[in-house]
Each structure stands twice: as structure tokens, then as C-alpha cells.
Amino acid sequence: MSEVAPGTSSEFSEERVRAVLDAHRSERGGLLPVLHDIQGELGCIDERAVAMVACDLNLSQAEVFGVVSFYPDFRASPSGASVIRICRAEACQSMGAEALARHATESLGVGLGDTTADGSITLEQVFCLGNCALSPAVMVNEKLVGRVDSERFDALVARARARASGEPQP
Amino acid sequence: MPLRNDLVQMANQIAANFLHHGPEVAASEVAAHLKRFWAPPMRAELLANLDDGRLDPIVVRAGELLRELESAGSNSAS
Amino acid sequence: MPLVKERDLGTRAVSGSPSVELEIDGMAVAVPEGTSVMRAAALAGIGVPKLCATDSLAAFGSCRLCLVEIEGVRGTPASCTTPVAPGMKVSTQTPRLERLRRNVMELYISDHPLDCLTCAANGDCELQDMAGAVGLREVRYGQAGQSHLGEVKDTTNPYFAFDPAKCIVCSRCVRACEETQGTFALTITGRGFGSRVAPGPAGNFFDSECVSCGACVQACPTDALEEKSVIDMGVPDRSVLTTCAYCGVGCSFRAELRGDEVVRMVPSKSGQANEGHSCVKGRFAWGYATHRERVVKPMIREAITDPWREVSWEEAIGYAGSRLREIQATYGVASIGGITSSRCTNEEVFVVQKMVRAAFGNNNVDTCARVCHSPTGFGLSQTFGTSAGTQDFASVAEADVIMVVGANPSEAHPVFASRMKRRLREGARLVVVDPRRIDLVRAPHIEASHHLQLQPGSNVALINAMAHVVVTEGLVDRDFVSERCEMDDFAVWEKFISTDINSPEATEPITGVPAGEVRAAARLYAGAPNAAIYYGLGVTEHSQGSTMVMGLANLAMATGNIGRVGVGVNPLRGQNNVQGSCDMGSFPHEFSGYRHVSDDTVRHVFEELWGRTLDPEPGLRIPNMFDAAIEGTFRALFVQGEDIAQSDPNVNHVKAALESLELCIVQDLFLNETASFAHVFLPGTSFLEKDGTFTNAERRINRVRPVMAPRNGKQEWQVVCELSSAMGYPMQYDNASRIMDEIAATTPTFAGVSFRKLDELGSLQWPCNEAAPLGTPTMHVGTFVRGKGRFLETPFVPTEERASRRYPLILTTGRILTQYNVGAQTRRTGNVAWHPEDVLEIHPHDAEDRGISDGDWVTVTSRVGQTELRCRLSPRVPVGVVYTTFHHPVSGANVVTTEHSDWATNCPEYKVTAVEVRALRAPASALHRGA
Structure with missing residues (x-):
């Protein structure tokens, strides 16, 4: 379900957006599939991609932008190499999610929704990952992790950073 | 004094646009058009210079018809 | 007049008879089926509180303020999205509704600044009104939480x-x-x-x-x-x-x-x-x-090299009147003339043409419509019998196929474009005929089925090809033609149009439009239940402008697309009162209502009323005036609100003509380009000061009411009357409505028009007379104005203006949304933020061939002149075509346009000029051009 495919290039590429648009050419109401694929390809849907999608689907840029902004999983700028989402819904809150969120923002030095200066981690909040039995829940890229406390969180971060540095940065 | 360029150009252009009627009908259409839309000094200038070599033959013929129209008109008016 | 606030009934009107009866708060109401409960209540005088609903938009149902209770219905439905039903019993005010609404309002206000006293909308705010209407007395949630109060204001729009x-x-x-x-x-x-x-x-x-x-x-x-x-x-x-x-x-x-x-x-x-x-x-x-540059005092000067001298009205008018008479005494009665303006009211135009005909004693009066829509007058009167669009604007909502020819409504007629776009979003098909890929070709939620991107100058070849398809493929509406049109003329036309030279295949090399596209577009147009044509100056401003108008009329008649709602042939008029200025008799060959000056009966009506013998011969048209001025036989000109030294083609020629005049009188708001050649400047009034009427493109006569006193102290028609009187022909009216009365008395199509009736009914579409006391939204219903519709042969006679090795590109001109015509008005407003200068659009291939990059300054050279413009690389224009606007005098687009003109009317060929474009090596020179 995540649109963030870590390690994908986040450089804007007209050719790659064009290829996605061509692939969906025969579909009716293809806006969402197109946006999913662009984000999958490029890691984000920036203003230039919005303009191309709007032009191709004969929509206004505002309309495409409105859809992109409606879904938290679509992003206008590239994420860090990894995305960590902390669930702040009711069940997780009752099991310490707020403290976990505080720890996360303090230890990473970023706010919710921001990316660390080294580009390794983007920290986000979600409201329910459907993992309430194992609250508080966190999702690291595509992987769901339950019962996360500060220590476990730090370990997840360390692993994500190692992975990031093991791969060439785009 | 030769005929003013703008008059030559306009008259020939009108003739070109009536040409499809064939020369005789075209000439009478041109004459009627000039009578209806050209101010008398412009018509007079044209009529005074029908021998200007630049005029389309249809215009020349139209000029002759116009001359007849004018004299008929001046008879019936008043 | 006190501030009028228009009532908002909450949701859109639904047409139909009031067949659904229901009860709202105990009151019986009857409304058409499909009407919302909210609107029904409003019609009964009951205002249901609302925020997201407004009667110009589809109901949305989001604000939850308009809740009502309906007997037998669970819950509290939103009245804006609930349609009425027979026998429905609605309560709009109950304790439960009051509580719910107050709670909703409380939530709104908890996230809204409480700065009403210092808010610009104080007293004009629906949120404020609704807080009052629902009786909000406290906000329990405070504003301590996360809110939007700190967000940054966007002030980037000038207005x-x-x-x-x-x-x-x-x-x-x-x-x-x-x-x-x-x-x-x-x-x-x-x-x-x-x-x-x-x-x-x-x-x-x-x-x-x-x-x-x-x-x-x-x-x-x-x-x-x-x-x-x-x-x-x-x-x-x-x-x-x-x-x-x-x-x-x-x-x-x-x-x-x-x-x-x-x-x-x-x-x-x-x-x-x-x-x-x-x-x-x-x-x-x-x-x-x-604007501070507006001139409000009359001025005169002996020579155009002298400085202006402010004088009294009496002196200015006296000077102008006696000079005009002196010039006539020396050079003859026909040596002077006047030009009326499509920017002025019907009444102002009418008195100018009256002054020319009665006081000047000749028919040397023309209007700026000469240079825009005169071919419309010629073409439509030849085929249909009168010079006007056939429909009202609302008609487009019934069109199934819309053909836009040489018009760019989203830039030049934006409010009509919005209507058209609405219909296109509803599913109507669109054919665009234009050398340039205009916005309508493809815009959000709109796409033309066919864009016939023709070579400038090949209109007639294209419309003939479309008609050829209609005739040869059996798409003619035979019943319509035989019942409504002259059959002899049709037979001649049918034979002409069927010849192979008019086929899409034969004309393809001329138009550049693939034959298959032409055939498909013709079939689409001919096959539609309702097909409507809208056209602009891309049709008229050609050497075959009149022929093209006739070609459009032929096509509409052949397919039976005339005489009912949803069809028609409609010129989109460029200026506010082009239609009116033409109607008012400001052509040199026509009295008001398009009646030839040689028509004795008509002339006698005016002679009797005006007490003067009138000239039965046509006078000079604008270009004829210029040529005669240079020749020396035309010596004085009265120019009402038109900047001919900027707007007319081959400006250098126009300037030479103006320079050779002994007297030029300009009546305008500003010292425009033409005023540089004037000896008398008579300050005019802006539309905010005028009292009169404008007639729009749908023949609708609208009232122009004075919003403020004339800054110059006089209405323009008064000034004209005084000038005429100074020349020895007294003209006097108590007020503008008296002028309309004279128009009505002398012009059959206006016989039923008066200010009183306009004030009563809002507006009237002519013809308005005994036969049609409420006016005529759709023309040629049942029968054409001329009786039977007349087909005319439309041979394609190419312009003499052709691309050559020296001038390989064709320049065509147009408009942009934020600027208007020569820009005299819009350049003096915040609109310059969007369009500070005219630019030349050039195709990237043509630019590359010439080493031109986007944003470069270039020279544009035609056979008659040269100008400098900044250029923009744009695929909107095809290869071989360049495009610019003419809103700024400094760019001088009309320095390069030529004197070629429509064969029948002399309407200039603005749309086709052969040019060469070269990169300007020293762009500084462009920046330092004298203004």
C-alpha cells in the first residue's frame, strides 16, 4: 500500500512520467493509478509531474494538486530513504504512542511529516495501521512493526540508516 | 493624373470576386456594387480613368455600365 | 439609489411549471419539479439559514446549516439537496433545528477570527449574518486549539x-x-x-x-x-x-x-x-x-506642433464649428467627415451620424466597425436580410455541435466562453477553425472534436470544402432549403459548391487541413440536431471577409441550422457597442436599421424630421477618407472615441493621412495616438458617466446609467449637439432618452424601444416593435428577414498578401484576456500585471531556423513597415505562422499590417501579413525606442 519505494530515484524525469501516462492511456478515470505509478517511479509527485498529468488527462493543475494533497501517501517532494510512520490512533495512544512520537521527534530532531537532514528518514504519523492488538504500532517503509517502545524505535532507525548508507544516495 | 492606386486595387479586387458569374454578369454586378458602396468622387475618378491600363477588363466594362447607371440615376432623381 | 443586494434563493432555478404543491411552515407553496426545499422556502419568503448554498451553484450540502424537518422523514435533511415532493410538510424552524444550527455555527466560529469590527466584510458577511440568524451567543470551544488564524494572506492578485x-x-x-x-x-x-x-x-x-x-x-x-x-x-x-x-x-x-x-x-x-x-x-x-491621465478640459491648438491650450467649452466648440465651415467653404461640402465609436452609446453614435448627414451635409460618416465586423453586415444582409447575430447567448445551452471560427472567446468574450464551456462539459461537440491552437481546443474538461488548423487566408476554401461535403454526401436539409430558401439561388450554389475544386481533397493544399478532418467536421456539423456557428474577426478581417460570412450563412442554411434555439450564425462582436454603432446608421451608405441612403422613402423620413435635404449617395469609408486626405480632397475629420492612429492598419499611412488634415477633432478620454494629430480635443465621458444604451452581440439593448457626474461637465451627445448647432444646424435634446425616442421613431426595428421600457424589462433584443413588443431573442424563425434565405456563390479568391522568400512567415493578430483592444483603458489598470507588453508567438522550429530563443527581442518586417517585439516560442502557432496582440502602442503591431482589405467592405486584412522575423542583435535599441 505504501507509495514510497525506498531507493527509487527521486529525480524528476519527463520521460518516466510520460511512460506512466502512456501506460494508462486507455483507462477511464486513470488519475489515481497514474499518481500511484508516478510516485512509485519517482518517489514523489512534484509540481512538474502535476502539470504533465493535468495536461494529459485534461484536468486543471489545481484538480490534480487537490487529489495529491488529499492522500497523505502522495507526496509533493521526495521522502527520505526510509519512511517511518507512527500510529497515533486511539488504541496506540492508550499504549504510549504519544510518548513514542515525542521520543521520535526529539531523537531524530524533526517534526512529524519532516525528513532528517541527512535524508535517511522521513517521520510521519498515521491514524490506525489496523494493528491495534500490538499497539503502539509503527510502519517502516512497507513493514509493519508492533509493540514499539523507544528502544525498539531506535533500533528500527539504526537499521534503516544502515540500509540507507549501504546504498548509493540518489 | 493616373488613377489612385487604392482605387485600382479595390476595383480589380471587386471584379475578381464577381468573376465567377462570367464577364458580362460580373461587369453589371461590379457596376451595381460601385454605385451602392462607393462615394461619388471615387466613382467619378474611376470613370475618368477607365483607360488606366491597370484596370481589369471587367472593371472597364463595369465602368461603362456605371456611366449609364449614373446618367439614368440623375435623370430619375429629383 | 440605495445599495441593492440581489436575493439569493440558495439553489438554482428549475424550469417548468409550478406543479409540485407543498407546505412550508404552514404556508402553501407551488414550485417546478426538481426545485429544492430551500429554494421553495425562499420563494415563499422563508429564509433557511445557509452558508455553502448559493443560487448560482449546484447544491452541495456541506455546511449543515440549512437542516429542516420534514413530516414523515427521519432526521433533519439539508434543505438545499432535498427536492420538493407533492404534499410535503416542511418545518424550517423548530427547537431541535435551532439547537443543531447553533451548534454547527459554534463550530464554525471556534475556528474563525472574532475581529468583525475591523474586518473588511463587516456588514457584508454571510457568516456574520448567519451567526445572528441562528442566535449564536457563546462559543464554548474557545480558540485555544489548533486553528488557522496565523495563516498568511495571499495578496498577489492585483484586485x-x-x-x-x-x-x-x-x-x-x-x-x-x-x-x-x-x-x-x-x-x-x-x-x-x-x-x-x-x-x-x-x-x-x-x-x-x-x-x-x-x-x-x-x-x-x-x-x-x-x-x-x-x-x-x-x-x-x-x-x-x-x-x-x-x-x-x-x-x-x-x-x-x-x-x-x-x-x-x-x-x-x-x-x-x-x-x-x-x-x-x-x-x-x-x-x-x-485615471490621472484623463483629460477633462477642452483644448485647442493651431498646428499639431503647437502645445495644447486649455479653453472653455464655448471656445472649443465655436472654434471647431467655424473651422469646419471654413474648410467646407474652401474645399466643398464633401471635404469633411466623421468617425463614430463602437465604445460610445447608441445615442452618442446616433447624434454624430446625424450631425454628419444633416449639419455636414454629406454621408462621410463611418464607424470603427469598418475595421472589424463590416463584412458581417454585408454577408448576413445579403444572405439572411439583416446584419446581426441570429441568437441570444443562452441559445448555446441547446447546441449539440458548436463551431467556433476565427474567434477566441476565452480571451475576447470570456463571459460567453464560460457559457459555451458549460455546454461543452455537458457533452456538446466542438469544432474549432483557427490557425492557432486557442484555449478552447483543449482546456480542462473540454476538448475540440476537430481543430481545423488552417493557413491564415484560406477560410473560404475551407468553408467551401465543408459545404462541398454537405452537398455531395447528401447531408443537405432539403425540407428546410425548399421551404425557407430561394430555390434558384440554391440550385446555382449547389452546382458551384459541388464542383471538384471545392472538395476537401482539392482545397487541402490551400488550407493545409487534412481532407479527412474536413469531411469528419462537416459530417459532425451537418448531422447534429442543433449546430451553432460562432465567429469572430478571424472570419471578417480578411480580403475575403464578406465571402466567408456568406459561406458560413450558406452552410447554416444548407443544414437547416437557422431559425430556432440552439443553432444560428453568430458574430462575436469585439467592442461593447459594435452592434449598436452599426445599427445606428453610422455607415456611409446606410441610415439606422441598415437602410440604404438611396432609398427615397427612408431618406424622406429623416429629411422631414431633420429639416434638411440629405445626400442620396454613399459617403467615404474610413480607408477612403485616409486616401482622400493624402490626395488632398478630404480636409477635416471628427473622431469620436477611437484611436485610429493605433488601431487601423498600416499606421504610417494613417498618420500621413492625419498629418495632411487641416482640422482633426478628437473626442476621447485620453490624449491617445490620434490626438497627437488633432487640433481640437473634446474631453469625453467614461461609461461610468454615460447615460444611454449599448447593444451587445446578441442584439440586446442594455441601459448604461450614469454612476457619477461627467468629469468633463457634459455628456458626449451634448457636445456633439453643441458642435452641430455651432455649425448652424441646431440639435437639442432634453436628455438621452429623447434621442432613443428619435431612433425609435425613425427605425422600424427599434420602434418599440424606449428607456422606460428598458428600465421596466431590463433589456430588449431588437427587432422590437409592434410585431415583437418584447423583442426578438431568436431571428429568422419561420421566415428570413429578407423573406427567403439566399444562397450565394463563394469562390475562393486568394489574398494578394502572400508569403514570399523575403517575407516567408504569415503574421496574424488577436487579443489577450486581460487587455482590451488598443489598451487605452486596460493599460491604465492593474491588468498590466498580467500582460505588460505584446509578445510575438513563434513556432519553435521557425525560431530555431532563425537562431531565436524564447524571450529574445526580434524585428518583424512586412512590406510596409517594421516593428520590434519580444518573442515567445509557442507550439500554439503552426510552423510558418507568427502571432501577436495589438494592445500596446509601443509594440506597433499595426505598423506592419498592410492596406489589403475585404473586397466588399474595405475591412482591413489584419489577419494576414507576410513578414520576416529576425533576432535583434542589440536588444538595447528595443528598450530605448521612443514611446
């Missing part, structure tokens, strides 16, 4: 500001941009509490897709979208209903004022041309009326 803190996210602005304007420039970003109105990804209004039509500002119930003039000046306290003076759409506006200062212009829902919509020009660009 309005967006303050997100004041926004209640009712989506009215977003919906207005979509439904009313059709631009889709606004959206709601984010979700939940983070929802926010945004002008797309640009982040601010100015850089967004917004076209500044003002529909969002109009729709906003709070101060979130507010006119800057209201922020600066305060809420207006009186209003005057009047008519916009920009394009031929003729939108009705309420001028809202404080004292004699206009605070804002608000489009009127009662205006039948615009129905509450507006564009950036009419809505916002009216500041020129009080």
Missing part, C-alpha cells in the same frame, strides 16, 4: 486578497471557478481540519491558473476572498445598475459606490447577457475612468 484565516471551507469559490467560470483553478487541499482552499500547486493566485474573473470573490460568503478596493475603502452604500463597456457580451453590473467613488463592480444576476458572471476586465479593470 482581490485571499485570507485563509477567514475561510470556512464552504467550497463556494472552488465550485464557482468550476461551474460558473469553467477554469477549475481552485481546489481544496488536504483533508479534515487541514482542508484549505488553494489556487493549485502555484501556491498563490497570481501564478496559478486563475483568470481573475471574480466569480470566487462573488461566491465567498466571508472576507476570505475580498476585493482590495473594499478592504481599502470600506463597504459600499449605494449601487447603480449599468452595463460594462468592454467587449460585445455586454454584461450587466451593479456599480457599488461610497459617495461618488466606485468601490466595486458586481456582476448582476438580473443581467440577461451575463446572468451574474463577469471577467477580469469588467469586474476589476474600471480604474481608468478616474
Whole structure:
């Protein structure tokens, strides 16, 4: 379900957006599939991609932008190499999610929704990952992790950073 | 004094646009058009210079018809 | 007049008879099926509280304030989205509803600043009104939580500001941009509490897709979208209903004022041309009326090299009158003439042509329509019998196929374009005939089925090819033709059009349009239940302009697309009163109502009334006047509100003509280019001061009411009357309505028109007379004005202006949304922010061949002149064609346009000029050109 495919290039590429648009050419109401694929390809849907999608689907840029902004999983700028989402819904809150969120923002030095200066981690909040039995829940890229406390969180971060540095940065 | 360029150009252009009627009908259409839309000094200038070599033959013929129209008109008016 | 606030009935009107009977708060109401409960209540005089509903937009049902109780229905449905049903019993006010509404309001207000006293919308805010209406007394939630109060105001638009803190996210602005304007420039970003109105990804209004039509500002119930003039000046306290003076759409506006200062212009829902919509020009660009450069005192000078000298009205008029008479004494009666303006009222135009015919004693009167729509007059009167569009604007809502030929409505007739776009979004098909890929070809939610991208100058070949397809493929509406048209003429035409030279295949090398496309477009047009043609100056401003108009008329008649709603042939008039100035008899060969001066019966009507013998011969047309001036036989000219030294083609020739005059009298707001050649300057009035009528492109006569006193002290028609009187022909009217009475008395198509009737009915479409006392929305119903429709052969006679090795490109000209004509008005407003200069559009291939990059300065050279422009690389123009606008005098587009003109009417061929474009090596010279 995540649109963030870590390690994908986040450089804007007209050719790659064009290829996605061509692939969906025969579909009716293809806006969402197109946006999913662009984000999958490029890691984000920036203003230039919005303009191309709007032009191709004969929509206004505002309309495409409105859809992109409606879904938290679509992003206008590239994420860090990894995305960590902390669930702040009711069940997780009752099991310490707020403290976990505080720890996360303090230890990473970023706010919710921001990316660390080294580009390794983007920290986000979600409201329910459907993992309430194992609250508080966190999702690291595509992987769901339950019962996360500060220590476990730090370990997840360390692993994500190692992975990031093991791969060439785009 | 030769005929003013703008008059030559306009008259020939009108003739070109009536040409499809064939020369005789075209000439009478041109004459009627000039009578209806050209101010008398412009018509007079044209009529005074029908021998200007630049005029389309249809215009020349139209000029002759116009001359007849004018004299008929001046008879019936008043 | 006190401030008029138009009633808002909440949801759109539904047509039909009031067949559904229901009871609201115990009152019996009958409304058409499909009407909302909210609207039914409003019609019964019951106002249901509302925020997201407004009667210009589809019901949305989001604000939850308009809840009602309906007997037998569970819950409390929103009255805006609930249609009426027979026998329904509705309560709009119960303790439960009161509680619910108060709670909803409380939530709104908990996230809204409580700064009503210092808010620009204080007293003009629906949120404030509703808080009062629901009896909100406390806000329990406080404002301590996360809120939007700190958000940054967007002031990038020159005319309005967006303050997100004041926004209640009712989506009215977003919906207005979509439904009313059709631009889709606004959206709601984010979700939940983070929802926010945004002008797309640009982040601010100015850089967004917004076209500044003002529909969002109009729709906003709070101060979130507010006119800057209201922020600066305060809420207006009186209003005057009047008519916009920009394009031929003729939108009705309420001028809202404080004292004699206009605070804002608000489009009127009662205006039948615009129905509450507006564009950036009419809505916002009216500041020129009080611009500091406006001249309000008469001035004279002996020679055009002398400085101007301010004089009294008496001296200016006396001087002008005696000079005109002296010149006539020396050079003859026919040595002087006048030009009327399509910017002026019918009454002002009528008195000028009367002065020329009766006081000057000749027919040397012409109008600026000469250079725009004179071929429309010729072509439509030859085929249909009168010179006017056949439909009202509303007709487009019934069209199934719309063909737009040589017109760019989204730039030049934006409010009509919005109507057209609405119909296209509903599914009507579109054919665009234009060398340039205009906005309509493809815009959000709109796409032309066919764009016939023809070579400039090949219109007639193309329309003949379309007619050829109709005739040879058996698509002629035989019943219509045999019943409604002259059969002999049809037979001649049919034979002509069927010949192979007119086939799409034969004309393809001329037009450049693939034959298959032409065939498909012709079949689409001919096969539609209702097909409508809308055309502009791309049809008329050619050496075959008149032929093309006849070609369009032929096509419409052959397919039976005339004489009912949804069809027709419609010229989109460029200026506010082109239709009217033509109607008023300002052509040298015609009296008002398009009656030839040689018609004795007609002439005698005027001779009797005016007490003068009138010339039965046509006078000089504008280009003839220029040529005669250079020749020396035409010596004096009266120019009413038209800048011929900028707007007419081959400006150097025009200037030479003006320089050779002994006397040039200019009546205008500003010292324009033409005034540089004038000896007498008579200050004119802006539309905000005028009293009279304008007639728009749908023949609709609208009242222009004085919003403020004339800054120059006199109405323009008074000045003309005084000049005529000074020449020994007294003209006197008590007021403008008396002039209309004279028009009505002498002009059969206007016989039923009077100011009183206009004030009563709002507007009237001529013909308005005994046969049609309420006017005529659709013309040629049942029978043509001339009796039977007349087909005319339309041979393609190419222009002599052709591309050559020296001049390999064809220059064509057009307009841009934010500027208007020669820019005399719009250049003096905030609109320059969008279009500070004219630019030359050139195809990237042509640019590359010439080593030109985007943004370079270039020279444009034609056979008659040269000018310098900045260029923009654009695939909107085809290879071989360049395009520019003519709004700025400094760019001098008309320095290069030639004197080629329409064969029948002398309408200049602005649309085809062979040019060469070269990169300007020293761009500094362009920047240092003298103004």
C-alpha cells in the first residue's frame, strides 16, 4: 500500500512520467493509478509531474494538486530513504504512542511529516495501521512493526540508516 | 493624373470576386456594387480613368455600365 | 439609489411549471419539479439559514446549516439537496433545528477570527449574518486549539486578497471557478481540519491558473476572498445598475459606490447577457475612468506642433464649428467627415451620424466597425436580410455541435466562453477553425472534436470544402432549403459548391487541413440536431471577409441550422457597442436599421424630421477618407472615441493621412495616438458617466446609467449637439432618452424601444416593435428577414498578401484576456500585471531556423513597415505562422499590417501579413525606442 519505494530515484524525469501516462492511456478515470505509478517511479509527485498529468488527462493543475494533497501517501517532494510512520490512533495512544512520537521527534530532531537532514528518514504519523492488538504500532517503509517502545524505535532507525548508507544516495 | 492606386486595387479586387458569374454578369454586378458602396468622387475618378491600363477588363466594362447607371440615376432623381 | 443586494434563493432555478404543491411552515407553496426545499422556502419568503448554498451553484450540502424537518422523514435533511415532493410538510424552524444550527455555527466560529469590527466584510458577511440568524451567543470551544488564524494572506492578485484565516471551507469559490467560470483553478487541499482552499500547486493566485474573473470573490460568503478596493475603502452604500463597456457580451453590473467613488463592480444576476458572471476586465479593470491621465478640459491648438491650450467649452466648440465651415467653404461640402465609436452609446453614435448627414451635409460618416465586423453586415444582409447575430447567448445551452471560427472567446468574450464551456462539459461537440491552437481546443474538461488548423487566408476554401461535403454526401436539409430558401439561388450554389475544386481533397493544399478532418467536421456539423456557428474577426478581417460570412450563412442554411434555439450564425462582436454603432446608421451608405441612403422613402423620413435635404449617395469609408486626405480632397475629420492612429492598419499611412488634415477633432478620454494629430480635443465621458444604451452581440439593448457626474461637465451627445448647432444646424435634446425616442421613431426595428421600457424589462433584443413588443431573442424563425434565405456563390479568391522568400512567415493578430483592444483603458489598470507588453508567438522550429530563443527581442518586417517585439516560442502557432496582440502602442503591431482589405467592405486584412522575423542583435535599441 505504501507509495514510497525506498531507493527509487527521486529525480524528476519527463520521460518516466510520460511512460506512466502512456501506460494508462486507455483507462477511464486513470488519475489515481497514474499518481500511484508516478510516485512509485519517482518517489514523489512534484509540481512538474502535476502539470504533465493535468495536461494529459485534461484536468486543471489545481484538480490534480487537490487529489495529491488529499492522500497523505502522495507526496509533493521526495521522502527520505526510509519512511517511518507512527500510529497515533486511539488504541496506540492508550499504549504510549504519544510518548513514542515525542521520543521520535526529539531523537531524530524533526517534526512529524519532516525528513532528517541527512535524508535517511522521513517521520510521519498515521491514524490506525489496523494493528491495534500490538499497539503502539509503527510502519517502516512497507513493514509493519508492533509493540514499539523507544528502544525498539531506535533500533528500527539504526537499521534503516544502515540500509540507507549501504546504498548509493540518489 | 493616373488613377489612385487604392482605387485600382479595390476595383480589380471587386471584379475578381464577381468573376465567377462570367464577364458580362460580373461587369453589371461590379457596376451595381460601385454605385451602392462607393462615394461619388471615387466613382467619378474611376470613370475618368477607365483607360488606366491597370484596370481589369471587367472593371472597364463595369465602368461603362456605371456611366449609364449614373446618367439614368440623375435623370430619375429629383 | 440605495445599495441593492440581489436575493439569493440558495439553489438554482428549475424550469417548468409550478406543479409540485407543498407546505412550508404552514404556508402553501407551488414550485417546478426538481426545485429544492430551500429554494421553495425562499420563494415563499422563508429564509433557511445557509452558508455553502448559493443560487448560482449546484447544491452541495456541506455546511449543515440549512437542516429542516420534514413530516414523515427521519432526521433533519439539508434543505438545499432535498427536492420538493407533492404534499410535503416542511418545518424550517423548530427547537431541535435551532439547537443543531447553533451548534454547527459554534463550530464554525471556534475556528474563525472574532475581529468583525475591523474586518473588511463587516456588514457584508454571510457568516456574520448567519451567526445572528441562528442566535449564536457563546462559543464554548474557545480558540485555544489548533486553528488557522496565523495563516498568511495571499495578496498577489492585483484586485482581490485571499485570507485563509477567514475561510470556512464552504467550497463556494472552488465550485464557482468550476461551474460558473469553467477554469477549475481552485481546489481544496488536504483533508479534515487541514482542508484549505488553494489556487493549485502555484501556491498563490497570481501564478496559478486563475483568470481573475471574480466569480470566487462573488461566491465567498466571508472576507476570505475580498476585493482590495473594499478592504481599502470600506463597504459600499449605494449601487447603480449599468452595463460594462468592454467587449460585445455586454454584461450587466451593479456599480457599488461610497459617495461618488466606485468601490466595486458586481456582476448582476438580473443581467440577461451575463446572468451574474463577469471577467477580469469588467469586474476589476474600471480604474481608468478616474485615471490621472484623463483629460477633462477642452483644448485647442493651431498646428499639431503647437502645445495644447486649455479653453472653455464655448471656445472649443465655436472654434471647431467655424473651422469646419471654413474648410467646407474652401474645399466643398464633401471635404469633411466623421468617425463614430463602437465604445460610445447608441445615442452618442446616433447624434454624430446625424450631425454628419444633416449639419455636414454629406454621408462621410463611418464607424470603427469598418475595421472589424463590416463584412458581417454585408454577408448576413445579403444572405439572411439583416446584419446581426441570429441568437441570444443562452441559445448555446441547446447546441449539440458548436463551431467556433476565427474567434477566441476565452480571451475576447470570456463571459460567453464560460457559457459555451458549460455546454461543452455537458457533452456538446466542438469544432474549432483557427490557425492557432486557442484555449478552447483543449482546456480542462473540454476538448475540440476537430481543430481545423488552417493557413491564415484560406477560410473560404475551407468553408467551401465543408459545404462541398454537405452537398455531395447528401447531408443537405432539403425540407428546410425548399421551404425557407430561394430555390434558384440554391440550385446555382449547389452546382458551384459541388464542383471538384471545392472538395476537401482539392482545397487541402490551400488550407493545409487534412481532407479527412474536413469531411469528419462537416459530417459532425451537418448531422447534429442543433449546430451553432460562432465567429469572430478571424472570419471578417480578411480580403475575403464578406465571402466567408456568406459561406458560413450558406452552410447554416444548407443544414437547416437557422431559425430556432440552439443553432444560428453568430458574430462575436469585439467592442461593447459594435452592434449598436452599426445599427445606428453610422455607415456611409446606410441610415439606422441598415437602410440604404438611396432609398427615397427612408431618406424622406429623416429629411422631414431633420429639416434638411440629405445626400442620396454613399459617403467615404474610413480607408477612403485616409486616401482622400493624402490626395488632398478630404480636409477635416471628427473622431469620436477611437484611436485610429493605433488601431487601423498600416499606421504610417494613417498618420500621413492625419498629418495632411487641416482640422482633426478628437473626442476621447485620453490624449491617445490620434490626438497627437488633432487640433481640437473634446474631453469625453467614461461609461461610468454615460447615460444611454449599448447593444451587445446578441442584439440586446442594455441601459448604461450614469454612476457619477461627467468629469468633463457634459455628456458626449451634448457636445456633439453643441458642435452641430455651432455649425448652424441646431440639435437639442432634453436628455438621452429623447434621442432613443428619435431612433425609435425613425427605425422600424427599434420602434418599440424606449428607456422606460428598458428600465421596466431590463433589456430588449431588437427587432422590437409592434410585431415583437418584447423583442426578438431568436431571428429568422419561420421566415428570413429578407423573406427567403439566399444562397450565394463563394469562390475562393486568394489574398494578394502572400508569403514570399523575403517575407516567408504569415503574421496574424488577436487579443489577450486581460487587455482590451488598443489598451487605452486596460493599460491604465492593474491588468498590466498580467500582460505588460505584446509578445510575438513563434513556432519553435521557425525560431530555431532563425537562431531565436524564447524571450529574445526580434524585428518583424512586412512590406510596409517594421516593428520590434519580444518573442515567445509557442507550439500554439503552426510552423510558418507568427502571432501577436495589438494592445500596446509601443509594440506597433499595426505598423506592419498592410492596406489589403475585404473586397466588399474595405475591412482591413489584419489577419494576414507576410513578414520576416529576425533576432535583434542589440536588444538595447528595443528598450530605448521612443514611446
